[in-house]
Amino acid sequence: MSTVLEQIEQQIAKLSSKAVKKNTGNIRTVADGVAKIDGLSDVMYNEMVQFPGGAIGIALNLEEDEVGCVILGDVSQLKEGDEVTTTGRLLSVPVGMELLGRTVDALGQPVDGKGPIDSKVAYPVEKIAPGIIVRKSVSQPLFTGIMAIDSMIPIGRGQRELIIGDRGTGKTTITIDTIINQAKINKVGLASGDKSFRPVYSIYVAIGQKNSNVVRTISALEAAGALEYTVIVAAPAGDNPANQYIAPYSGAAIGEWFMENGMDALIVYDDLSKHAVAYRQISLILKRPSGREAYPGDVFYLHSRLLERAARLDGKGSLTALPIIETLAGDVSAYIPTNVISITDGQIFLETDLFNQGIRPAVSVGLSVSRVGSAAQIKATKQVGGKLKGELAQFRELAAFAQFGSDLDAKTKAQLDRGGRIVELFKQPAFAPLPIELQVAVLFAMQKGFFEPVEIKKIVAAAASLKAFFTTRKDALLAEVRTKAALDKDLEAKLLAACEEWKSSYTA
Amino acid sequence: MASHAKIAQQFARQLFSLSVEDGTVSAEKVGGILEYVEKHKVANPVMVLKAYRRLIAIELAKGIALVDHAGAINSATLAAIEAAMTRKYGRTVKATARPNKELLAGVRVQVGDDIYESSVAGQLAALASSV
Numbered sequence: 001m002s003t004v005l006e007q008i009e010q011q012i013a014k015l016s017s018k019a020v021k022k023n024t025g026n027i028r029t030v031a032d033g034v035a036k037i038d039g040l041s042d043v044m045y046n047e048m049v050q051f052p053g054g055a056i057g058i059a060l061n062l063e064e065d066e067v068g069c070v071i072l073g074d075v076s077q078l079k080e081g082d083e084v085t086t087t088g089r090l091l092s093v094p095v096g097m098e099l100l101g102r103t104v105d106a107l108g109q110p111v112d113g114k115g116p117i118d119s120k121v122a123y124p125v126e127k128i129a130p131g132i133i134v135r136k137s138v139s140q141p142l143f144t145g146i147m148a149i150d151s152m153i154p155i156g157r158g159q160r161e162l163i164i165g166d167r168g169t170g171k172t173t174i175t176i177d178t179i180i181n182q183a184k185i186n187k188v189g190l191a192s193g194d195k196s197f198r199p200v201y202s203i204y205v206a207i208g209q210k211n212s213n214v215v216r217t218i219s220a221l222e223a224a225g226a227l228e229y230t231v232i233v234a235a236p237a238g239d240n241p242a243n244q245y246i247a248p249y250s251g252a253a254i255g256e257w258f259m260e261n262g263m264d265a266l267i268v269y270d271d272l273s274k275h276a277v278a279y280r281q282i283s284l285i286l287k288r289p290s291g292r293e294a295y296p297g298d299v300f301y302l303h304s305r306l307l308e309r310a311a312r313l314d315g316k317g318s319l320t321a322l323p324i325i326e327t328l329a330g331d332v333s334a335y336i337p338t339n340v341i342s343i344t345d346g347q348i349f350l351e352t353d354l355f356n357q358g359i360r361p362a363v364s365v366g367l368s369v370s371r372v373g374s375a376a377q378i379k380a381t382k383q384v385g386g387k388l389k390g391e392l393a394q395f396r397e398l399a400a401f402a403q404f405g406s407d408l409d410a411k412t413k414a415q416l417d418r419g420g421r422i423v424e425l426f427k428q429p430a431f432a433p434l435p436i437e438l439q440v441a442v443l444f445a446m447q448k449g450f451f452e453p454v455e456i457k458k459i460v461a462a463a464a465s466l467k468a469f470f471t472t473r474k475d476a477l478l479a480e481v482r483t484k485a486a487l488d489k490d491l492e493a494k495l496l497a498a499c500e501e502w503k504s505s506y507t508a
Numbered sequence: 509m510a511s512h513a514k515i516a517q518q519f520a521r522q523l524f525s526l527s528v529e530d531g532t533v534s535a536e537k538v539g540g541i542l543e544y545v546e547k548h549k550v551a552n553p554v555m556v557l558k559a560y561r562r563l564i565a566i567e568l569a570k571g572i573a574l575v576d577h578a579g580a581i582n583s584a585t586l587a588a589i590e591a592a593m594t595r596k597y598g599r600t601v602k603a604t605a606r607p608n609k610e611l612l613a614g615v616r617v618q619v620g621d622d623i624y625e626s627s628v629a630g631q632l633a634a635l636a637s638s639v
Binding site: 018019020022023042064 | 620
């Protein structure tokens with residue numbers, strides 16, 4: 001007991017021994033989550049400042065005789081004349097494995113009612129992205145579990161792949177599928193006891209979304225058993241714009257911890273259009289000069305500095321980013337979409353027309369691209385799906401041409417028929433990602449013509465039957481495809497035999 | 509309206525720079541400026557004078573050490589504070605005592621927007637935030 005008292009006395013003595021210097025200011029105006037402050041002559045750019053009542057702010061505008069701060073937290077108690085103090089610190093958020101399975105706000109504080117987070121490490125929210133020397137080129141695949149993406153627009157660990165499309169085209173669904181797929185792979189990999197296996201942890205950042213949507217996402221992840229590998233950072237539409245502005249950076253800091261500690265992580269920014277809108281609001285209130293579409297001049301830097309933090313580090317881990325951008329009426333040439341397209345290493349474009357035709361995921365093959373290309377694919381996928389993108393693009397061109405005439409030669413008819421089958425084959429329900437070995441098996445069957453006798457309308461059912469056949473009866477073969485990751489003659493013969501077996505038992 | 513405020517602010521800054529002599533605010537020059545504003549038709553005089561007042565107040569606060577204290581404080585202590593602050597800021601700083609029971613014990617010195625906290629209330633607050 002006496003030691004405790006001594007400890008307190010020592011602390012008091014330490015505090016009594018010297019005067020503490022603080023640099024202060026007073027609130028001049030406060031509105032919409034932004035405060036203008038007199039004083040604070042020693043404040044630094046991006047420094048955290050302390051408001052009364054526990055609210056904190058970040059100094060964003062350092063002017064000649066006033067400081068503009070965004071306020072994070074409850075602004076309702078703040079009033080003109082309140083004292084504000086500098087802290088000499090940058091804004092930090094708790095990071096680490098303790099955050100997995102939790103939902104936190106933009107400051108890393110839990111909002112899921114599961115109690116406090118016992119994290120021992122904190123990372124700064126704003127951090128300079130890794131430089132050139134420490135980086136390594138992207139060469140390891142990150143499987144989304146979506147056949148159309150994994151076979152034609154492969155994503156690698158450390159890549160930034162934009163998901164772009166109008167509202168209601170399935171952008172969020174693709175990212176949730178990807179997170180669920182990582183969880184499934186993690187479970188299988190960790191259970192196998194393979195020491196070289198590298199799990200992928202996911203971070204989902206919800207910016208400016210409805211609370212109901214966030215809850216739906218959490219429920220979907222929980223139902224799929226993926227929440228235990230995921231951190232949710234929520235800055236919903238009801239949060240003040242400062243929280244929405246800072247949330248993706250907080251998410252990036254959480255992801256960086258995994259990357260710096262030799263692990264792989266995936267981060268989803270849902271979505272950066274709303275993030276840009278929140279930043280525009282802050283900038284206009286701070287009276288920064290506005291430019292195109294009233295966005296401030298540094299809106300490109302806003303996203304480039306965020307997405308540059310996704311990387312694959314030499315000798316460490318990786319952080320893969322999947323930012324989402326919502327377009328209006330499919331206009332990809334608007335300001336924010338073009339900015340983010342130019343920053344990222346490719347984009348998955350989702351089309352409303354395809355979605356309405358029932359082609360889901362509504363990936364537009366012509367407009368989607370992965371600049372990392374086949375470097376991030378396993379050999380087996382390259383072997384069975386290497387020519388798919390070209391074939392599908394040719395199909396779309398021919399289909400458009402075929403609308404004008406009915407007399408088509410046999411070769412064109414065959415190409416159209418094959419294209420139609422591929423489109424049907426790529427249809428996939430939401431929240432049901434496919435393991436890569438199953439994708440290889442299905443694509444192998446398609447390449448070998450096992451779907452040719454099936455009517456186009458019945459392709460989906462036939463593919464489902466083939467998948468069920470492989471998962472229930474050819475588990476060992478799938479495991480072999482997974483471990484070998486390439487099709488040799490022996491494996492091809494086995495796959496062929498399995499497909500023949502399925503064909504003999506399948507009745508349309 | 510916003511541009512009026514900006515112009516008034518810029519004009520006030522010009523007036524302020526004319527009011528400073530050898531690094532300190534000159535009462536004589538301030539008097540001259542007020543006379544000028546009164547005699548000439550300055551646009552938005554209230555706005556200009558409010559901004560000017562604010563700038564002068566900030567500058568004057570840099571030359572005053574406001575010593576909040578709980579309990580008695582002697583003139584020797586005040587003189588010591590004056591000397592220390594004058595040395596620190598490289599300008600003449602005059603100490604003004606102001607009793608403040610909320611400090612419980614000790615002193616708090618404010619020069620401009622810098623605060624030197626050596627009061628029991630401040631230490632308790634620091635202790636509370638560190639626990």
